[in-house]
Amino acid sequence: MKFDKYTKAYFILILLTLFAYSLGEFELINKTLFIILIITTFIKGSMVIDYFMELKDVSLKYRIIPMIWLFTVLSGITIGYYF
Amino acid sequence: MEKSKNKNIIYPPGDAGIWIIIYIELITFGLFFLGYVYSRRQDVELFNSSQLALNQTSGFINTILLITSSYFVIRAVHSIKTYEIKKASIYATRWLNAAIGLGGFFLIIKMSEFVTKYSQGINLSTNKFFMFYFLLTVFHFLHVLLGMIILFNIKEKTKIQGYNKNDLKGMQTGASYWHMVDLLWIVLFPLIYIIR
Numbered sequence: 001m002k003f004d005k006y007t008k009a010y011f012i013l014i015l016l017t018l019f020a021y022s023l024g025e026f027e028l029i030n031k032t033l034f035i036i037l038i039i040t041t042f043i044k045g046s047m048v049i050d051y052f053m054e055l056k057d058v059s060l061k062y063r064i065i066p067m068i069w070l071f072t073v074l075s076g077i078t079i080g081y082y083f
Numbered sequence: 084m085e086k087s088k089n090k091n092i093i094y095p096p097g098d099a100g101i102w103i104i105i106y107i108e109l110i111t112f113g114l115f116f117l118g119y120v121y122s123r124r125q126d127v128e129l130f131n132s133s134q135l136a137l138n139q140t141s142g143f144i145n146t147i148l149l150i151t152s153s154y155f156v157i158r159a160v161h162s163i164k165t166y167e168i169k170k171a172s173i174y175a176t177r178w179l180n181a182a183i184g185l186g187g188f189f190l191i192i193k194m195s196e197f198v199t200k201y202s203q204g205i206n207l208s209t210n211k212f213f214m215f216y217f218l219l220t221v222f223h224f225l226h227v228l229l230g231m232i233i234l235f236n237i238k239e240k241t242k243i244q245g246y247n248k249n250d251l252k253g254m255q256t257g258a259s260y261w262h263m264v265d266l267l268w269i270v271l272f273p274l275i276y277i278i279r
Contacts, residue, residue, distance in 0.1 A: 006154065006158065009154075010151070010154040013150045013154075014147065014150065014151075017143065017150065017272075020272065020273050020277055021139065021143040021146075021277070023277060024273075024276060024279075025140070025143075027279075029277070037273055037277065038273075041269065044269050045266055045269050048153065048265055048266045048269060052153050052154070052156075052262040053095070053096075053259055053263070054096045054157075054255075055095055059094070062095045063095075065109075066106075069113055073116050074270070076116070076117045076120055080120030080121065081120070081123075
């Protein structure tokens with residue numbers, strides 16, 4: 001069975017959400033897994049921006065705004081929790 | 084996506100105005116997220132102990148519901164782009180109905196969470212954590228509600244074959260808003276429910 005880019009993105013989003021939930025449910029959060037969780041959240045956000053919002057192929061100046069937003073917010077969370 | 088004739092600029096899908104709204108919404112929520120992080124630093128113990136009162140499973144289910152709903156919306160847009168108008172409208176209407184339904188489930192779960200908290204005597208003024216919890220989730224809840232109204236209107240127009248391959252800007256405008264609601268929750272879920 002061949003899946004299109006939207007379905008592939010959807011499966012990745014579900015898997016990464018399951019990963020995040022497992023970390024919380026089984027109280028596995030430590031500093032390393034926290035960083036991994038932040039990275040996977042960035043990947044999830046990027047997938048929504050690129051594939052669901054369909055910004056992957058638009059001019060960089062339009063795509064960069066939500067990407068910078070995502071990066072800034074997640075960096076702020078990382079600094080606030082980690083340091 | 085729209086390509087300009089003179090320059091090689093590819094514009095985002097939907098109306099330009101919705102992107103201004105989306106960027107403003109992202110900044111607003113972003114400031115709330117950072118405000119939450121800043122406040123947590125002042126009293127980590129309070130935030131961590133209060134967070135234990137939240138139901139991570141309902142947060143997880145709601146994340147799955149919104150992601151799936153967002154996926155259904157992009158499937159509706161894709162149907163309009165791919166098939167001839169009659170078939171496209173039937174398929175897209177089904178996808179949109181499913182997306183609205185999942186949005187409805189999201190609201191029900193969130194509402195039951197609010198009622199549970201309220202019946203436990205927890206509200207906006209309980210402490211700083213719950214102030215942020217209610218502020219962020221109620222604000223987001225209202226965005227989901229508005230998104231569902233937008234999707235419903237798009238669905239009604241889709242049903243009467245109001246969109247086609249060459250004219251789907253209106254649908255993409257509403258779809259972009261719905262994906263923004265999903266994007267916000269993707270950050271909100273780990274921040275409020277998971278990270279300790």
